[in-house]
Amino acid sequence: MEDALRLIIETIHQRFGVEAHESHGRVSLIIHPDQLISLAKTLRDEFKFDMLAAETAVDYWPEQSPRFHMVYEIYSTTQNIGLEVRVPVNGNALSLPTLEKLYANANWHEREVWDMFGIKFEGHSDLRRILMPFDWEGHPLRKDYPLGYEEPQFTFNFDQIMVRKPHPKS
Amino acid sequence: MGLEQKAGNMGVVTARLEDVVNWARTNSLWPMLFGLACCAIEMMSAQASNYDLSRFGMELMRASPRQSDLMIVAGRVSRKMAPVLRQLYDQMPDPKWVIAMGDCASCGGVFNNYAILQGVDEIVPVDVYVAGCPPRPEGLIHGILTLDEKVKQEKFKNWA
Numbered sequence: 001m002e003d004a005l006r007l008i009i010e011t012i013h014q015r016f017g018v019e020a021h022e023s024h025g026r027v028s029l030i031i032h033p034d035q036l037i038s039l040a041k042t043l044r045d046e047f048k049f050d051m052l053a054a055e056t057a058v059d060y061w062p063e064q065s066p067r068f069h070m071v072y073e074i075y076s077t078t079q080n081i082g083l084e085v086r087v088p089v090n091g092n093a094l095s096l097p098t099l100e101k102l103y104a105n106a107n108w109h110e111r112e113v114w115d116m117f118g119i120k121f122e123g124h125s126d127l128r129r130i131l132m133p134f135d136w137e138g139h140p141l142r143k144d145y146p147l148g149y150e151e152p153q154f155t156f157n158f159d160q161i162m163v164r165k166p167h168p169k170s
Numbered sequence: 171m172g173l174e175q176k177a178g179n180m181g182v183v184t185a186r187l188e189d190v191v192n193w194a195r196t197n198s199l200w201p202m203l204f205g206l207a208c209c210a211i212e213m214m215s216a217q218a219s220n221y222d223l224s225r226f227g228m229e230l231m232r233a234s235p236r237q238s239d240l241m242i243v244a245g246r247v248s249r250k251m252a253p254v255l256r257q258l259y260d261q262m263p264d265p266k267w268v269i270a271m272g273d274c275a276s277c278g279g280v281f282n283n284y285a286i287l288q289g290v291d292e293i294v295p296v297d298v299y300v301a302g303c304p305p306r307p308e309g310l311i312h313g314i315l316t317l318d319e320k321v322k323q324e325k326f327k328n329w330a
Binding site: 131132133136140145146147148149150152165166167168170 | 249250256278282283284285288291292293294295
């Protein structure tokens with residue numbers, strides 16, 4: 001870790017009480033959902049982390065609980081430092097404050113997370129599906145969502161599958 | 171001297187109406203620009219100078235469905251794109267044909283999941299399937315020539 005990053009980690013640890021985990025040259029902080037907005041504001045305003053590089057979620061069902069980890073990768077273009085912030089979210093209390101007011105590109109990232117995982121964001125201006133059709137039911141990237149594949153058609157089950165396949169009428 | 175020789179000297183040729191109309195249709199098929207994914211690159215290279223599609227009458231690809239009569243579905247069709255594709259197909263005037271180019275348009279290809287249509291024949295009737303991932307431009311040309319043979323066999327009584 002470089003010195004600038006070390007200094008930032010120290011300051012954050014004193015103010016918010018979060019530990020930094022380091023692996024493969026990347027530093028990640030695991031925080032509570034309540035600290036998210038204030039930590040992001042501090043990073044953006046005080047430490048010049050001006051770019052939200054990525055925002056996704058991971059589903060660790062059924063091994064871990066809380067089930068989802070929201071992952072924010074925040075990057076500073078002036079100092080060339082990247083930081084990863086993880087927020088564990090429970091499967092039953094699925095809502096987080098939105099980062100859209102701080103980083104404008106969080107709009108589409110949060111729409112994608114809502115579409116794929118079902119994590120709601122309070123204060124988001126336009127939370128609707130972005131990858132799947134608008135009337136789709138279910139959240140596909142959860143671990144308990146079925147794969148949705150079609151059975152391979154061999155000669156012995158050809159007829160059973162042809163009956164179930166949709167065909168156009170004209 | 172038969173009637174045909176006499177007529178031929180005057181510059182008149184007789185043929186069946188089916189043959190003439192089918193010949194005209196095959197030699198001026200205008201494809202609609204419908205490249206969705208990687209197969210579009212092969213479709214573009216088939217249209218370009220090395221493997222020329224203009225020699226088959228497809229000088230350009232019409233972007234508007236109202237002015238085209240062949241839809242080459244090149245690429246995978248997702249569930250979100252499917253109603254759009256059907257609407258464009260409905261906007262094409264008769265007679266129209268569909269070539270499913272590549273594995274994804276024929277049967278879903280490598281993508282056997284919830285988000286990709288398992289073959290575009292779930293929503294539009296397909297005339298020719300071209301296999302390949304992606305098919306070579308010569309493969310697409312072979313598919314177009316197969317469609318030409320199919321069009322040449324269309325009968326008078328089947329026209330709308």
